[in-house]
Amino acid sequence: MSASPMDMIRQDVQSMHAYAIQDSTGMVKLDAMENxxxxxxALQAGLGARLGAVAIHRYPGARIDELKQALVRYVDLxxxxxxxLGNGSDELISLLAMGCDLPGASILAPLPGFVMYAMSAQLQGLKFVGVPLTADFELDEAAMLAAMREHRPAVTYIAYPNNPTANLWNAETIRRLIVEATGFGGLVVIDEAYQPFSRHSWLDEIRAQPTANANVLLMRTLSKFGLAGVRIxxxxxxxALVHEIDKLRPPYNVSVLNAECALFALxxxxxxxxxxxxxxxxxxxLVETLTHLPGVKPFPSEANMVLVRVPDAQRSFDALKAQGILVKNVSKMHPLLTHCLRLTVGTPSENAQLIRALQTAL
Known part of the structure; x- marks a missing residue:
């Protein structure tokens, strides 16, 4: 009996589900937190001219360094x-798992949270420790500290704001979690994917208290800035920390076209x-309007999305989709998200269509 090439692929990979991307053809697309x-x-024309002049016959070179310097100035490093740089935050998350893959190492994050934290751990063969949030989607500080003391994770992820709950967690709690991680040498990664829509950035903390944040890495993306298709x-x-993780980065992970788009945007x-x-x-x-819909509970948001609890998530999702509105049904991602939908904040017209469709769905 001949062997199958499938035998060469890990069983846990074969058992996984691929990251699902919904077909949005012809839909009002409010499912992926895009700008x-x-x-x-005028800027479309200007960008087109810039991209047309890019030397796509060459590997990425000095222009990538220019993008890094532009970001240094933009964030006031x-x-x-x-x-x-990473090819989106996803690559950075994968590189962190790779770099911290020591025997017995683990990655810890609150749940519900961004699925790539757990997936990166699994793909790298690391243990993933998920710590449930409280019923109102706050950090359970006691549970987080207990898990950190038990597992001593190499990386603890703190999404700030969180996906899919869209809230900012208490800064004092985060400071205490950082102190705990520092005690055993663990990294704390503050994921600020939704920073353009938040009233606070942990970068201010790093700037004001560099010693207290010596074990902290801060991660951002230009996707929510408005360049979801560019992958930066x-x-x-x-x-010293960034230097070590940067060694794992493929040499040409950012294309010249993507870099030029990002430079143009900055x-x-x-x-x-x-x-x-x-x-x-x-x-x-949108939150104010949702508050007045019967049976709908919107949660506070510091991102470009709003988490809502409805009487029947699947029924509402299907009814919205039938009316040409695509949102994200997160009701089965975690028990805390039962009956929840995640709504991207759209244009005034898109939001009005969403509200009308949701009223019909309800």
Whole structure:
């Protein structure tokens, strides 16, 4: 009997489900926390001209370093910190798991949270420890500290704000978790994917208290900035730490086209800042409107999404989809998310369509 090439693929990989991306053809797309605003026509033309001049016959070179320096200026990089690029935050998460793959190492994160934290641990053969949030989606500090003391995780992820709950956790609690991790040499990764929509950034903490944050890496993405299709993530932290993780990065992980798009966007950061301000304004209006719908409970949001609890998540999801509105049904991701949908904040027109469709669905 001949052997099958499938025998060469790990059984746990064969048992996994691939990351699901919903078909959004012809739909009002409110499922993936994207910026709903396209580039203005004049900037589209300007970007097209820039991309047309890119030397795509060459491997990425000095232009990547120019992007790094542009990001250093954009974030006002604190003294003593380094910055590295990733092909989106997903690659950075994978590189962290690879770099911390010591015998018996584990990765810890609150749940519900971003699925890639657990997936990166599994793919690297590391133990993943998930610690449930409280019923109101706050960090369970006692449970987090107990898990950290038991497992001494190499990496503890703190999403700030969290996905899919969209809330910022208590800063004092996070500070105490960082102190705990520092005691056994663990890294704490603050994931600020939704920073453009949040009232607070942990970068201010790093700048004000560098010694207290010596074990902290801060991760961001340009996806929520407005470049979801460009796939640029970056990570900030003490130079020595960033230097070691950067060794794992493939040499040409960021394409010249992606880098040029990002440079162009940073040159017009005011346009994206205005878009973020519009999204924050629309978020406030959307939450207020949702509050008055019978049977609907929206949760506080510091991101470009709103988590809502409805009487029947699957029924509401199906009814919205039938009306051409695509949202994310997160009700089966974790018991705390029972009957919950995640709604991306769209344009005023998209949000109005969402509300009308949700009223019909209910």
């Amino acid at each position: 709903p605003y396209p580039l203005p026509p 604190p003294s003593g910190c380094g910055l590295m 993530g970056y990570m900030i932290g003490p130079q 040159e017009h950061a005011n346009v994206f800042a205005e878009q973020a301000a519009q999204i924050r304004e629309q978020r406030t209006l």
